[in-house]
Structures are given as C-alpha cells and as structure tokens.
Amino acid sequence: MTIMALKRVTRLVGEELHLDDVSLNLQSGQLYVLLGQTSAGKTSLLRVMAGLDRPSEGQVMLGGVDVTQKSVRQRNVAMVYQQFVNYPSFTVYDNIASPLRLRGFRRAEVDRRVKETAELLHIEALLGRLPAELSGGQQQRLAIARALVKEADLLLLDEPLVNLDYKLREELRTELKALFARRDAIVVYATTEPMEALIMGGNVVVMGEGRALQAGPTLEVYHRPGSIRVATTFSDPAMNMIDVSVRDGQARTKTGLALPLRGSLANLGPGRYRLGVRANHLFLQRRREADIELEGEVDLAEISGSETFVHLRHNNLDWVIQEEGVHPLQRGSAVTFYLDPEKLYVFGDTGALELAPATTPLDHAA
Amino acid sequence: MNKTENNKAWFLVLPVVILVAFSAVIPLMTVVNYSVQDIFGPGQRFFVGDEWFRETLRDPRLHEAFLRQLLFTGTILAIQIPLGIAIALTLPTKGWGVSACLVLLALPLLMPWNVVGTIWLIFARTDIGLAGWSLAQLGIDFNFTGDPLHAWITVVVMDVWHWTPLVVLLCYSGLRAIPDAFYQAAQVDGAGAWAVFRYIQLPKLTGVLTIAVLLRFMDSFMIYTEPFVLTGGGPGNSTTFLSQFLATAAVGRFDIGPAAAFSIIYFLFILLFSWLFYTAITRISTGTR
Numbered sequence A: 001m002t003i004m005a006l007k008r009v010t011r012l013v014g015e016e017l018h019l020d021d022v023s024l025n026l027q028s029g030q031l032y033v034l035l036g037q038t039s040a041g042k043t044s045l046l047r048v049m050a051g052l053d054r055p056s057e058g059q060v061m062l063g064g065v066d067v068t069q070k071s072v073r074q075r076n077v078a079m080v081y082q083q084f085v086n087y088p089s090f091t092v093y094d095n096i097a098s099p100l101r102l103r104g105f106r107r108a109e110v111d112r113r114v115k116e117t118a119e120l121l122h123i124e125a126l127l128g129r130l131p132a133e134l135s136g137g138q139q140q141r142l143a144i145a146r147a148l149v150k151e152a153d154l155l156l157l158d159e160p161l162v163n164l165d166y167k168l169r170e171e172l173r174t175e176l177k178a179l180f181a182r183r184d185a186i187v188v189y190a191t192t193e194p195m196e197a198l199i200m201g202g203n204v205v206v207m208g209e210g211r212a213l214q215a216g217p218t219l220e221v222y223h224r225p226g227s228i229r230v231a232t233t234f235s236d237p238a239m240n241m242i243d244v245s246v247r248d249g250q251a252r253t254k255t256g257l258a259l260p261l262r263g264s265l266a267n268l269g270p271g272r273y274r275l276g277v278r279a280n281h282l283f284l285q286r287r288r289e290a291d292i293e294l295e296g297e298v299d300l301a302e303i304s305g306s307e308t309f310v311h312l313r314h315n316n317l318d319w320v321i322q323e324e325g326v327h328p329l330q331r332g333s334a335v336t337f338y339l340d341p342e343k344l345y346v347f348g349d350t351g352a353l354e355l356a357p358a359t360t361p362l363d364h365a366a
Numbered sequence B: 001m002n003k004t005e006n007n008k009a010w011f012l013v014l015p016v017v018i019l020v021a022f023s024a025v026i027p028l029m030t031v032v033n034y035s036v037q038d039i040f041g042p043g044q045r046f047f048v049g050d051e052w053f054r055e056t057l058r059d060p061r062l063h064e065a066f067l068r069q070l071l072f073t074g075t076i077l078a079i080q081i082p083l084g085i086a087i088a089l090t091l092p093t094k095g096w097g098v099s100a101c102l103v104l105l106a107l108p109l110l111m112p113w114n115v116v117g118t119i120w121l122i123f124a125r126t127d128i129g130l131a132g133w134s135l136a137q138l139g140i141d142f143n144f145t146g147d148p149l150h151a152w153i154t155v156v157v158m159d160v161w162h163w164t165p166l167v168v169l170l171c172y173s174g175l176r177a178i179p180d181a182f183y184q185a186a187q188v189d190g191a192g193a194w195a196v197f198r199y200i201q202l203p204k205l206t207g208v209l210t211i212a213v214l215l216r217f218m219d220s221f222m223i224y225t226e227p228f229v230l231t232g233g234g235p236g237n238s239t240t241f242l243s244q245f246l247a248t249a250a251v252g253r254f255d256i257g258p259a260a261a262f263s264i265i266y267f268l269f270i271l272l273f274s275w276l277f278y279t280a281i282t283r284i285s286t287g288t289r
Helices: A040-052 A094-102 A105-122 A137-150 A165-179 A196-200 A218-223 A229-234 A262-266 B009-036 B049-058 B059-092 B096-110 B113-123 B130-137 B148-176 B179-189 B193-221 B225-230 B243-252 B258-287
Strands: A003-013 A016-027 A030-034 A057-062 A077-080 A155-159 A184-191 A201-207 A212-217 A240-247 A251-252 A258-261 A271-277 A292-304 A306-314 A317-324 A332-339 A345-346 A354-355 B037-041 B042-047
Touching: A003 A040, A016 A040, A016 A057, A016 A184, A030 A040, A030 A196, A040 A077, A040 A155, A040 A184, A057 A165, A077 A137, A077 B179, A094 A105, A094 A137, A094 B059, A105 A137, A137 A155, A137 A165, A137 A218, A165 A184, A165 A196, A184 A196, A201 A218, A201 A229, A201 A292, A212 A218, A212 A229, A229 A271, A229 A345, A240 A317, A262 B130, A271 B179, A306 A332, A332 A345, B009 B037, B009 B258, B037 B258, B059 B148, B059 B193, B059 B243, B096 B148, B113 B130, B113 B148, B113 B225, B148 B225, B193 B258, B243 B258
Parallel strands: A016 A212, A030 A184, A030 A201, A077 A155, A155 A184
Antiparallel strands: A003 A016, A003 A057, A201 A212, A240 A251, A240 A271, A251 A258, A271 A345, A292 A306, A292 A332, A306 A317, A345 A354, B037 B042
16 A cells, blocks of 8 residues: 655745645545635645645655655656647557557557556547547546556546536546546545535545645545635535624524524533534425524525525525525515524634534435 | 528628629639730730640740749748747747747738848848858858859748748747646656657647648748849849749730739649648648548
8 A cells, every 4th residue: 555645745936825834645545535716726736746846845755755856757647637638649549558658568568458448438439539539528538548547656637527518527427436446546636616526525635725724534524624714615505604692502693683502502602603504404495393494585596407596695694595496586585494503513713613513324415 | 491582681792792803803804814815905805715825834934933933932841830840949938038039020020021122132242231241251252143042042041031930920829729738748648858749749730830831832932022122033033933924924025915824823823732731731630541
C-alpha cells in the first residue's frame, strides 16, 4: 500500500496564495473527492500532487520518499482534464498506446493493454478513429482510457465530467465509480458539485480559499460539517442559515420568530448561534406533529425534472425548499412550509459546528 | 403539399445579387467577351473563337513567366510558412511583450504595397540604402538592377519581410487557442519539446496553416506592385511575373484579346491550385488516407 502525504503544503504565486497550509494523507486503493467552488484551490492542489508545480513551502511524500522536488516525469502520475485532451493526429488506438510506447513497452504488451483498457471504457469499436471523429463523451472516455492504461500510482481527475451533458455525466460517473473501485491507485477527483461528491462516495476533502477545510469519509463530512464554510460548500442548494439567540429553551431570531428547541437541542446553553437547515429538510406538507409551521412568500419556483426548488422570503430571510414532485407556484403567492426541528444544524459564533442532527439509516440513502 | 407563392423573398436577395453582378459577374463576362473576339475599334469586332487561347498557351514568354511565377511562389511559401511558425513559437505568451511584438509584427502588413516597393528600392541601393551599402562594405558587388540573381534575392527578401508577419499572426492565434491542459498532459506523459510540437501544436495548427498557405499562395501568385516598383520586372525579364506579363500585354501593347484569354487561364489556374491545396491540407488534417 502506498501513502501520499502532503505536509503543510503552501503555494504562493506572486502575491496570491493558491494553497494555504494543506496537510493530507491519501491511501492507495481509495478515492478522494476534492470538493470546492471555483478557485478554491482544487486544481492547484492537483498540480502540486502531480509534480507540475512545486510547493513554496511544505513537503510531498510518496510511499515514504520525499518527492517534493521531483518533476512530473519522475513520478508515475496520470491526469484527466475538464477539456478533452487527446493527441489530435493519433487514432484512438495510438492515443491509448502513446503513454505505453513512451515508456518502451513491447508491442504485444501494448496491444494487450490498449485493447483491455478500450474495453473497460466501451470504446473498443472506435480504435481506428481520430479524436475529432468522436462525440464529446467518447473523447472523454478516450482521455480516461489514456490515463488508466498507464496504471499510475496517482490518478488525478480535474472536473472530468463538467463539459459533458447531463445524461452522459450520470452514465460516466457510475462507470467511473466502478472503475476506481478496482484500482490500486490513489484516485483524486476534483468537482464543484456536492451531489457528485455524494454519488462518488469514498472520502471527501472540502476546499475553500486554498485550504483543506475538512477531510474524511464523504457521508460523515456531509452529516457533520465542521463549520459553516464546509456546510455551505457541501450543500446544494446552499444551506438555509438563521441567526438566533437562545434563551429559556427557545431560539429567537431578531425578527421575532421563536423556534422551540427539542431533543438534543434542548441542552443548548444560552448565547448566540447560527442555525442551519438543508433545503431537503424543509417541506411544503406537515410530516410530523412536532414540525414547525412557517409562512412565506414565493420568490421563484424552479422545477428541475422530478424536483422543485422553491425560493421564498420569510421574515426578511431568503429560504430554499427542495421538494419532491412538480409544484408550480406563482411568484408572490403565500405558502405555508414546515421545518423539522430535529434536522437543525447548530453553529457557534465562530462558525464551528456545535450540534448536528442525529443521523438515521434512512438519511444515508439521501 | 400547398405551395404558397411568396415573391417578397426575392427582394431580400436582390442587393447581394446586384452587388455580385457588378463586382464579379459582369466584369468577368466582359473579359470572356473580349477573349473570343478581335477588336479593332468601336463597332469593328470579329469573332475568333479559341484563337487567342491557343496563341496565349503557345507563347514562350508566357511559359517563362509561368515557370518564374511557380519558382517564386514555391520559394516564398517554403520560407514564409516554416519561418512564420518558428517566430510564432518564440513569441512571448503573456506580459507587455505580447502587444509590443504583435504591433511591431503587424507594421509591414499595414503598409501600402507600392510603399513597400519604394522602401526596398531605397533600402537596397548601394549608395544610400542601409542593406545595399552594408553589402557593398562587406565586399559584395551587390547590384539588384543589373544582376538577375540579386534582383531575385531582393524581391524574395522583400516579400518575406512584408508577408511573414501574416503567417506569424495566424499561427500565434492558433497556438493561443490550444488549452493549457494539452501541454500539461504532454508533460505528464513525459513528451519532449519536439513531440509537443509534432503531435500537439502542428496538428492543432492545420486549420490556420491552411488559411495561411492559401492566402500566401493566391497573393504571391498575383504579385504585381512590389516587383514593379522595385525592379520593373527586370533586369531583362528576370523578375517579370504573371500579372506583370498580363499588364504589359493589356495596357502596354493593347492586345486586349490575348490578354483577356490569358486572364481567364490565369484565374482558372489560381482556382485550381487553391482547390488542390485546400483538399490536400484538409485530407492531411482529417487523416483521410
């Protein structure tokens, strides 16, 4: 088993801090999803891992050896990009074969590996074609095949599915998940989409402003985000946030809304907090006796296939509700919605998590 | 199916039809008209059929001019295309140097063609021109008005100076359009600088190179002003290219019939060559074997 360790890696480019004191341990045979918004430092981190860039400070260890100063050629790395990167004048076969030929494999071995990898990615029928004659999805399959065929120790994917349409993305995502599971490499997969991180599973590293905000098994991080930053990044749509002060077992907002604190929240000490509710924990129908009833005014109802995202205003706060089914609601119409008080995240004044809702096996399916 | 009559659509294409008619079709038909007639004056014309065409194609002076033209176009393409690519590869990619280089490179392109000829006419003189004088100081008996080879070199160098920047600009824009990820991928694969050029940059440049080759081919095949100003086609006929040959026939000798026939041959020839270049390059770039 190989371990890649980043020790206090910092990267300054001019005046700009691209990576800020990142420490991580990555194990072979595991998938790590780098989750963060654009310019959170995902690509910078991947480049340092690959050896394309040197960190300004800190060390990169691979299998116990310091590789900080080793160039990308001396490391066994494969990379897949957002753009479909293939040699334009090579056929699909030659494209897949190129990394093997550069390393001087025998012809029979090259042939065997190329065919094997092409089959894994279902492009075996296209071996004689040129990249320009392939569809977007096929081009990215080819790029992934080129990366897989190397059997690198480190497989880096930088938002590989962004430029594909929705259907293809879903299809390729499930295939990739299965492919990675059979690999012995350290797989690092960068994405901006919380849903993608959840589907890929494995481990997640939430990034923000060049820092690794939180790392751990994906579901665990999702259910216990360590801070407001992590919760916002790892939530789509963004988590609804309410500023409250707690007194006498009740949380009050400045605008006068009072929420009773039940269950584990009952023990919350007096003080100021921020409460977080995920959009899928707000409902348009009452589900339990304890649900808190709230009134709001619809701003916008976005219908995305089988779900509706209702943006509404309540007490001068913007809320988003994610509701199953199609709910065409008129802008400006009044709507009653329900909040499950047991699904509240509580963050302290500093933004650190104080309490997370208890997870039930059912939630893991979400 | 119900066919609805809607003649209004014709009015929409009418402006283009008129424009094309006056700019291309009518002048071309006039030339066709001249090429099959012998004209002595207003009202005195005889239909001569393909006589002018046969006479033109048999003319040994035309054969010489044609070979000279091929040699000239071949030479400048062989110099300008590789040189243009090479310069484009060495240009800076960021910082203030980019605009500085691009502006400097674009300067020759902005000059009127007869000015280019005049500049080089002075530049190559051994008494007051920098280039001519320097060569004379080096002990070379440089004389572009007397020595055919010197005249040739001067015309070629002038054209390279004038038009290589066009190739550079086209290639530079082509190179900038290659996403950074390609270079990274090549680095990850362990590819060297030559492999990067051969397998990434050159294939990605085929589009702009097609345009560059076509433009330079057509332009150089029709070159007139600069050699006319610089050498006047001489010494002897050594730098008389096709368009000058045509101008001499039509304007100088007033042989309108043969000149018209030659114009048509000339036009068809350029069309044919451009088509050949285009299909050859697109074949290569799409890999059709």
